[in-house]
């Protein structure tokens with residue numbers, strides 16, 4: 159049987175068996191509503207509290223600064239809309255201003271453009287050819303009415319790490335002048351791959367998602383610094399201090415707690431074994447395949463992602479070809495696949511059309527082995543040359 163190789167861990171990950179084991183009792187006999195007074199409720203309440211501690215510990219936050227959501231998308235929506243709507247109601251005369259970048263995940267970018275169609279101003283900062291946002295450019299973009307800066311910690315297509323602690327310091331400095339300004343960072347890709355410390359970053363809001371760290375889909379969290387007010391987006395209950403109403407999905411909450419704890423234990427492995435595996439894969443591809451070009455920063459980036467363009471090859475065609483050989487990769491973000499346009503992230507790096515269309519993201523996870531990379535390195539050169547031959551003949 160064909161052994162399948164999964165190199166699309168930035169799209170989603172396989173659940174860790176320990177995560178499944180931890181959540182199982184809450185799918186079976188421990189089914190109480192965490193808001194109920196009786197013992198069934200007490201039991202699940204303490205499980206929710208424990209998970210809140212686990213997530214908080216992984217971020218160096220306090221447990222009461224963690225709001226559970228349905229995932230990264232909801233965390234970003236709650237952070238940005240929740241903050242802006244809160245500012246709006248306070249001062250309807252003055253439109254708030256948001257600073258973000260051109261390479262944010264759609265769950266940030268599209269929330270910003272939706273608000274822009276209402277009473278909000280938005281600045282989308284361009285990035286360097288390596289995918290870096292300039293902190294000076296952020297500082298220059300700050301206006302008297304800037305309410306929010308939302309810059310991702312790590313990009314989901316190229317893995318580039320932004321200088322978020324420097325942006326955090328900038329925000330603190332502006333705030334010390336008595337201005338009302340907040341900082342949100344989408345850390346969905348960064349969390350579990352590199353250390354994330356909300357104090358070191360100096361952010362007010364930070365989004366994470368469980369299914370990117372070996373837990374199920376449908377659960378995420380938003381860190382909300384103590385004292386930061388958000389206009390609730392889900393109303394109709396007093397759960398989670400009314401910021402996010404709705405009966406807590408206990409089993410899923412347990413899963414993100416366990417996954418966060420495991421991710422912290424495995425950070426070293428990510429930084430060593432996975433990084434080395436990624437580097438070997440990348441070096442071999444760049445060395446052995448003509449017209450292969452790395453996209454994004456080489457230094458300031460996640461240890462598990464490599465995004466490479468192949469000249470004269472359609473990324474989509476290569477993806478399908480690799481899939482027929484049992485290897486799963488991606489042409490960019492899973493959420494924008496199906497669109498025939500080349501990735502807006504690769505575009506934002508200033509890549510020409512050919513390179514933008516030929517981009518492939520290889521993303522590793524802790525369940526990948528040396529043999530996975532060996533298999534890719536065996537199949538990929540043939541796949542690329544076959545496709546190039548076809549396009550010459552056509």
Ligand SMILES: *Cc1c(COP(=O)(O)O)cnc(C)c1O
Pocket residue numbers: 168169228229230231232263265310312313314344345346347367368369370376377378
């Ligand atoms: C996956 C992802 C999201 C969305 O998270 P979901 O849990 O799938 O909603 C947001 N931002 C980034 C950077 C991501 O990679």
